[in-house]
Amino acid sequence: MDNASFPTTGFVRLSQILAPAGPIPVSKSTWWQGVKEGRFPQPQKLGPRTTVWKAEDVRALFEGGANG
Numbered sequence: 001m002d003n004a005s006f007p008t009t010g011f012v013r014l015s016q017i018l019a020p021a022g023p024i025p026v027s028k029s030t031w032w033q034g035v036k037e038g039r040f041p042q043p044q045k046l047g048p049r050t051t052v053w054k055a056e057d058v059r060a061l062f063e064g065g066a067n068g
Contacts, residue, residue, distance in 0.1 A: 006059060011044070011052035023062045 003023055006016075020023040026034070035039035041057035 003062065007055040008059060010055050012055050013052055014059060017053065017058055024058070
């Protein structure tokens with residue numbers, strides 16, 4: 001997925017965030033460690049097995065607009 005096709009609003013799942021499908025080229029373990037340390041956006045739980053992130057937060061991360 002290129003940056004232009006990444007959603008601008010709404011929620012995205014981890015598979016949409018991480019490469020090769022998404023714009024962030026890190027592993028799942030690196031992503032979760034970054035969430036824990038505050039380098040990556042905090043997730044939201046929609047259910048017991050459903051975790052999502054705001055598309056705006058993730059887009060700000062890979063476009064360089066996020067603090068971290």
